Amino acid sequence: MKLLEPGAVLDGFVIEQCIHSGGMAHIYRVHYANGQPDPGFGMAMKVPRMTAGDGAENIVSFEVECQIMQALHGSHVPRFVAAGDLQNVPYLVMEYVPGRTLEHWLEEAASRPGVGEMARLGAAMARAAHALHQQNTVHLDLKPANVLFRADGGAVLLDFGLSCHAHYPDLLAEQLRKAVGSPAWIAPEQVVGVRGDPRSDIFAIGVMLYELCTGELPFGSPQSAGGLRQRLWMDPTPPRKIKPDIPAWFQEVVLRCLEPEAAQRYASAALLAFDLTHPNQILITERGLNTKGTKFRTHFKRWIKAAGMHYQPSPLASQQADEVPIVMVAIPHKDVTDATLYSLRQAVARSLGTRPGARLACVTVISSSLTSTSDDEKSETSVHRRYLSTLRQWAQPLDHPGHQTSCHVLESGDVAQALLDYARGNDVSVIVMGAATHGLKTQRFVATVPIKVAMDAPCTIILVKQALPFEQLGDTVSSASSSHDYSDSGRDSTPAFGDDAGPLG
16 A cells, blocks of 8 residues: 555544554554544554555554454553454554654663663563553564653553464464564564463563663574574573673573573563562572573583474463462561461461462561661661561561562551552552451541552452461460551551451452
C-alpha cells in the first residue's frame, strides 16, 4: 500500500503526518473526522505494508497485533481504539504515547548512562513485561525500538506483531521451527521454535541492559541459523571485561538474564525488577565477579547438551509468574513478643513452602523521629543498621535453597501507606502481617494498620494471630501484651500475630 496523504479520511479518521515508515508498516498521527471529540488522548494509525515485494508475515503479524491489543490493558501498553477490515484497508488505531524509545535514547546519549540510570531503565522495562505476562501475553520481540519511556519514567511496550497470547490461536505456529524474532535480541528457546515462555522477554531485557552498559550487543547481529544457535550454549563476554567500572551486582543481573537455559534466568520479570531496584540485596556469585569469560570446557559441555535439547512447552505466562511470587512480611519492631515473631515465621514458611523460587521481603516501618537526631547511636545509618540486623536474625531460619531473602527498613509516619506503597512498587504478590486483636466494636471506630492495608492491598493478604506451640509457655503468652506497634509514632496500634486467620483479597 502506498503512503496515505495528509488530509485523507479513512473510516472516519483524518490522516496527519507519517511519523514512522518501517519495513513492516507505516504509522500516522490521526484524529477523528466530522468534529467528533478525540477520546482524551492522541491517536496513531498503523497500516501494514502490502506491496508485491513484502512477505506474508507482514499481514500475519498485523492480524496478531490486532487480536492481542484488544485484549490488553494497563499503562504499559497503548490503548486500543479501532481496527480496519482486512478485506478492505487493514489498519490499527491506538493511543499515541509521547516519549522516547530506548533506541532514540541510545542514539541521543552523549555517553554511557550511570549505573543508577541503567538500573532504573531496566526496572521499568521489567515491570512493563511483568504486567504483560500477568495478562498471559509474551512479547517475544522486545528491543530498543519497541520500548518507549514516558516522561514519568514508566515503560510502554510497542509492536505486538510477534507476540503470543495463551488464550488466542498462535497465527505464527506454522513458523514454529524457525527463529521468529529480531536476531540480536531473540532468546535461545525461540531459536528452536518455542514461543510463549515469559523468560524469553527477560533474555531480551538482558540484551538491552548489556548494550546499555557496554555499548555492544552480547551476541552481535547474526544472520544465519548457525549464528543464532550459538546462544544455546555460549555466554557473552562479561561486561566488566569490556568496562571494568561496571559494578559486580549489575553484571550479576545482566548475565543471569542472558543464561542459555531459561530455567537459570530470573523466574519472573517482577524478580528482575526487584533486584534492579534493590541492588544492595543482590547475592553476587562467580557470575558477577567473572572478568575473564566462560571457559571453553564449559561451552563445549553446553554444546553437547544443546545438540539433543528439546524444550518443553511453557505454562501460562500468568501461572508461571504466580508460581514465583514476591512474598512480603511486615515485622513489628516495638513491644513484639516471641509469640508474634514465631507465628509470623510459621505463616511465611507455609507460604514459601508451596512456592519454590519465591522471594521473601522482610519489611519494618520506623518513625522519622527515630533518626532525627545527631546522636551517633541514633543516627539514620545506625538505626537502619540495627533494625536490618534484627530482621536478618528473624529471617535466618527461613533461609533455604531456592528462596532469596531481603530485608528493608522503611521510614514513614504513615505505616499502612508505607507498606502499601512498597507492595505496589515491587509487584508484591502476598502480604503476611498481623491480624487485629482489638474487638470488632473497637475496629468500627479505629482503623488499625492491618485493616487499612487489607482494604487497599493490591494483592492477597494473609492476617495471622499470635500463638506458641509450647504448652509450658502458655502463662507467659497469656500475660504478654497483645498490642504491638509497627511505628514508634504511636499513631497506629498494630496487633499481635499468630495462626492463619485466612487470606483477604
